[in-house]
Amino acid sequence: MNILHTILWFLVAIGVLVVVHEFGHYLAARLAGVKVLRFSVGFGKPLFSRRFGPDQTEWTLSPLPFGGYVKMLDEREGDVPAADAHRSFNRASVWRRIGIVVAGPLANFLLAIVFYWALFVHGLPAMKPLIGEPPAGTPAAHAGLTAGDEIRRINGTDTPSFQDVRLTLLRAGVAGEPLVIGTLLADGAAKRAGFQTGDRLLAVNGKPVENWQGWVDVIRQHPGKALRIEYQRQGRTAVLTVTPDAMDEGSQRVGKIGAGPKVDEAVFASLMTEVSYGPLDALWQGAVKTWDMSLFTLEMMGRMVVGQVSWKNLSGPLTIADYAGQSAALGWISFVGFLALVSVSLGVLNLLPIPMLDGGHLMYYVAEVLTGRPVSERTMEIGGRVGMTLLLLLMSFALFNDLQRLLGG
Secondary structure (H helix, E strand, O other): OOHHHHHHHHHHHHHHHHHHHHHHHHHHHHHOOOOEEEEEEEEOOOOEEEEEOOOOEEEEEOOEEEEEEEEEOOHHHOOOOHHHHHHOHHHOOHHHHHHHHHHHHHHHHHHHHHHHHHHHHHOEEEEOOEOOOOOOOOHHHHOOOOOOOEOOEEOOEEOOOHHHHHHHHHHHOOOOOOOEOOEEOOOOHHHHHOOOOOOEEEEEOOEEOOOHHHHHHHHHOOOOOOEEEEEEEOOEEEEEEEOOEEEEEOOEEEEEOOEEOOOOHHHHHHHEEEEOOOHHHHHHHHHHHHHHHHHHHHHHHHHHHHOOOOHHHOOOHHHHHHHHHHHHHHOHHHHHHHHHHHHHHHHHHHOOOOOOOHHHHHHHHHHHHHHOOOOOHHHHHHHHHHHHHHHHHHHHHHHHHHHHHHOOO
């Protein structure tokens, strides 16, 4: 993909997300009566600077496009004219300071809701919630479901698409479509290993895999690494070893074995539908989607911390730039969906209780509410150093992952 195209859409994405985030802080500060000295998009020496507004706020555009900031009047950072002292951030009540800090991430969540709202109003392509012939003896067969039945609701939850059916069943703990190979690529790793169409996949390296998504995830995570696959063929269970081919997918290297279910194109087209909502319903769906993605982001972060998910999944600016370019090339729907997802991630990340982030400041102010006195400047200074060190380590690791993906490591 043209590098200029990638850079352009990366700058557009970062510009939109940073401006909205910082404008949340700016607007909250103005509403709280705190004077804003500077609104900057980017870091470093300003490329462009203008002063306007009732407080002659300096609006700047800087060369390092990795964030932005809002600088407020603060007596702890220099002399403040007596006439403006009452408008200093440090003199604002703790609740107003909390509001100013939370407003940035909140703006990102609201932006995500707006983007998802637009997508749901426009309509999104999705698989119809139709089922195939249930295998004999399964709960679906006992319930009387037959091929072609459309699942419209599960336990009171509407399921307009197959993705909604999957998500609802996963939440209920009933994810279990059979892993039967329908197609094999002639030069794929699965074919070379000896697999045949009709083979039923049971386990990988001794661990049962219950659905296609779980199977795909395992294969993708092991490019070039041998896997012992337990399978069933004509009632007999056996084991084959397959080494997923390492393939470049965008900026990532993933594993693929060239096996999957066969779906006729005409049948596939008949299974597709478009999910759309009216303006009010779409607003609710946008809020639900934003909430779900926020929880998912937190869950993935937690799994990284405890080692359940590899830290190699941590992405930096190079990967984000690549995805921005790819999504823009696919059309505005993909790009808006990408912006919504990154906006959610930015909101969640900034609320983490890490000094230097909004969540770190929020942690200090919550402590002030609980103890009745501000956190000491010494404590905040130490916290700032720790937070900066942690953020630099995370950014360095993310950049290392980016370079590994780009270099095919």
